[in-house]
Amino acid sequence: MMRKNRGFIGGSLAALMAGIFLSMTFSTQAGDFTQADLERWDKEFMTVVAKGDKLFHSALGTNQVSCDQCHPNAANTHPETYPKFQQQLGRVVSLFEMVNWCIQNPLEGEPLLADDAKMVALLSYITYERRGVPLAPGKH
Amino acid sequence: MNMNRRAFLKTTGAGLIASSFPMSLVKLAFGAKSPAQDFTFGYISDAHIQQIKGNRFVRNWDMGLIRAVREANLLTPRPDYFMFGGDLAQLGKKEELDHGLEIMSKLRGKVHYVMGEHDYYLDLGAYWRDKISPLYYSFDHKGVHFVVLNSILTYDSWTNGKWASPMDRMLAMARLDNPDGSPFMVGEEQLTWLKNDLEKINRATPVVVFSHSPIQKIFKPWNFWTEDAENVQALLKPFEKVTVIYGHVHQIQYNQIGNMSFHAVMATAWPWPYPESYSQLASCMPKLTVPMNRADPFFERDATGWQFIDVSNGKTAMHYQLPDNRNRTVAYTATTGRPEDLSYQDFSSRIPPQMHY
Numbered sequence: 001m002m003r004k005n006r007g008f009i010g011g012s013l014a015a016l017m018a019g020i021f022l023s024m025t026f027s028t029q030a031g032d033f034t035q036a037d038l039e040r041w042d043k044e045f046m047t048v049v050a051k052g053d054k055l056f057h058s059a060l061g062t063n064q065v066s067c068d069q070c071h072p073n074a075a076n077t078h079p080e081t082y083p084k085f086q087q088q089l090g091r092v093v094s095l096f097e098m099v100n101w102c103i104q105n106p107l108e109g110e111p112l113l114a115d116d117a118k119m120v121a122l123l124s125y126i127t128y129e130r131r132g133v134p135l136a137p138g139k140h
Numbered sequence: 141m142n143m144n145r146r147a148f149l150k151t152t153g154a155g156l157i158a159s160s161f162p163m164s165l166v167k168l169a170f171g172a173k174s175p176a177q178d179f180t181f182g183y184i185s186d187a188h189i190q191q192i193k194g195n196r197f198v199r200n201w202d203m204g205l206i207r208a209v210r211e212a213n214l215l216t217p218r219p220d221y222f223m224f225g226g227d228l229a230q231l232g233k234k235e236e237l238d239h240g241l242e243i244m245s246k247l248r249g250k251v252h253y254v255m256g257e258h259d260y261y262l263d264l265g266a267y268w269r270d271k272i273s274p275l276y277y278s279f280d281h282k283g284v285h286f287v288v289l290n291s292i293l294t295y296d297s298w299t300n301g302k303w304a305s306p307m308d309r310m311l312a313m314a315r316l317d318n319p320d321g322s323p324f325m326v327g328e329e330q331l332t333w334l335k336n337d338l339e340k341i342n343r344a345t346p347v348v349v350f351s352h353s354p355i356q357k358i359f360k361p362w363n364f365w366t367e368d369a370e371n372v373q374a375l376l377k378p379f380e381k382v383t384v385i386y387g388h389v390h391q392i393q394y395n396q397i398g399n400m401s402f403h404a405v406m407a408t409a410w411p412w413p414y415p416e417s418y419s420q421l422a423s424c425m426p427k428l429t430v431p432m433n434r435a436d437p438f439f440e441r442d443a444t445g446w447q448f449i450d451v452s453n454g455k456t457a458m459h460y461q462l463p464d465n466r467n468r469t470v471a472y473t474a475t476t477g478r479p480e481d482l483s484y485q486d487f488s489s490r491i492p493p494q495m496h497y
Contacts, residue, residue: 057315063198064190069410072317072362073420076413076435078497088438102437106200106410133419 045124052125055118061109067102067122074129081139095123176283176346176454182215182249184208184446185225185387186407188258189240197239200440201230204408205240208446209247211461219448220281222249225387225405226256226292226352232310234267241272252279256352256387257292257324257363262310264299265290276330278337284346284451287337291326291351291366291386298322316362316412323360324353325367334375346381346454354386356395356402359415359423364389376400381454383472391443392460394470395426396478402426403458403470403479411435411443414496430484432462433493439464 056067056074071077082095089097096119100111112119187205190198212222224244229236237259244251253273255265265275275290293299294313299322303309312318326334341347349355355372358364366372376382382400390407391414414431415423435443441463450457450471457471458479473480484490 062192064192065198065200068315068317069188070412070437072412073418075415075417076496088436106437130419 048121048124049128050125051117052121052123052128055122056125059107060103060118061107063108065107067107070106074126077126077130078139079123079127079130080133080136082137084138084140087140095126099123099126176451178450178452179282180219180448180450182212182219182222182446182448183225183385183405184212184222184244184247184408185254185405186227186256186390186409187224187240187243188227188230188407188409189236189243190230191233191235191239197236198230201409202239202243204410204441204444205243207441207463208408208461209243212446212448213246213248215448218249220249222247222251223350223385224251224253225350225385226254227258227387227407227409228253228256229259231307231314232259232262232267237267237271252286252288252350254288254350254352254387255290255292257313258310260290260292261299261313262306276333282451284348284454285338285341287334287347287349289326289330289334289349289351289355289372291353291355291372292324292388293327293330294322294325294367319361321361321363323365323367324363326351326355326372327368331368331371331375334372338375338379341379343378344380346451347376347379347383348451348456349376349382349384351384351386353388354393354402354404355384356397356426358389358393358425359421361418361421362412362415364415364423373397373400383456385449385456385458392432392468392470393426393429394458394479395428401456401472401479403456405447405458406432406443406445406460406462408444408446417496428478428480430481430490431494431496432460432468433465433491434496436464 059066067074077095079095082098083092085091086093086098094114096114099119099122103109104111184205188201189205190201192198228240228244255268255273255275259265259268269275276288278285278287280286299309301309313321315321338347349372351366353366354364355366355369357366357369377398380399384400384402385405386402387405387407389404390410390412391404392406393402393404395402411432414425416425432443442465443462445460445462447458447460449459455472457469460468460470462468468484469482470479471482472478484494
């Protein structure tokens with residue numbers, strides 16, 4: 001009980017101080033962002049795209065084969081069509097499942113969790129190489 | 141007697157002939173207007189044999205070449221010879237070339253080899269020249285003049301650049317979508333050789349050129365491209381019948397430029413997307429080409445294959461052998477003066493899997 005209270009008081013104090021600190025340093029409100037913010041967020045994204053680019057061009061499985069051997073510039077991956085009914089699997093899947101299918105089969109490797117940083121990077125690169133193409137979920 | 145091939149195949153059921161197995165060759169007797177005789181040859185290309193470690197190689201690519209060799213051995217009657225269209229290895233290693241040659245050694249018949257960039261950029265063709273073949277040469281067969289070009293050379297400044305190692309250079313060229321790659325070319329030395337070689341040939345003699353890269357410009361970023369293609373084409377222009385057959389692109393392509401028919405061959409290893417599938421850059425796929433079906437990755441050999449080629453009266457017909465898919469024939473059609481697919485050339489006869497995006 002004591003610990004809980006102390007934790008609560010401590011937490012409240014920290015939040016209060018953080019609030020004072022933030023209100024002193026930032027004049028913007030939650031919905032506001034600046035050009036600098038946009039540039040930083042873009043940079044963060046492109047850093048992950050670059051990681052994905054590197055992973056896409058390296059051996060992710062056990063047999064030295066890399067994704068780009070069949071998909072130069074991530075072409076023929078059709079990220080805009082997912083989720084879709086993957087007729088070979090007999091159900092609707094997200095793109096990460098097809099990425100894992102490729103890692104497990106042609107690359108003879110172990111699948112990644114959907115939120116694994118590597119998977120996020122791969123999906124970022126694949127989608128970035130397809131930027132500007134209209135969404136077409138379900139399209140085969 | 142002047143019945144063209146397309147009409148003949150239509151009336152005899154091209155689908156039945158193409159799908160029967162073991163395969164029988166379509167053989168036509170043409171009028172003796174040309175000194176060239178009718179014959180067939182087989183074509184296997186882009187095996188990309190890839191070493192994992194020691195004596196372990198990528199099973200998928202091995203199986204592609206093994207299957208092509210086994211099927212080609214069933215051809216009856218036997219083709220006069222075989223071509224191998226380049227990229228026997230993935231990274232130009234002796235182990236990969238040796239392993240590929242071991243599989244190729246099961247093929248019954250003489251094989252002429254074309255060099256690909258994956259065979260070249262590790263040792264600049266030293267092992268190939270020593271064990272397999274000259275890098276460029278010509279030969280004559282039954283009245284047809286055949287030329288093998290090494291079209292995957294590039295600027296000396298790139299080849300002799302500051303590489304950490306020869307393997308570093310090999311890896312840079314092996315990556316198809318490498319933004320720091322360099323365009324393929326035949327080069328001055330070979331152009332001079334080609335000019336001299338062709339000078340001795342009668343203009344009525346059919347000429348067939350084998351190269352690894354297309355001797356036409358389709359998509360530079362993936363080297364579906366030869367930088368000095370126009371210079372090669374200029375030397376071929378005076379001949380009445382010219383066919384260029386190339387590998388590298390891992391897909392069905394065909395085109396007609398003036399007197400020259402162009403055909404791509406399939407890979408035994410894996411298919412590549414058509415350049416239009418890369419939405420960020422424009423490409424120039426010949427409008428004549430009816431694409432192969434989009435690959436189904438769940439069928440390992442789908443959208444790979446090999447082919448045999450009829451040469452009749454100096455004109456060629458490509459018979460694409462496509463495991464897990466319907467075989468296709470793209471043949472020179474006299475009435476239109478260009479290669480056409482015997483089943484799918486008309487827009488109305490195309491099928492949804494041929495739509496690439």
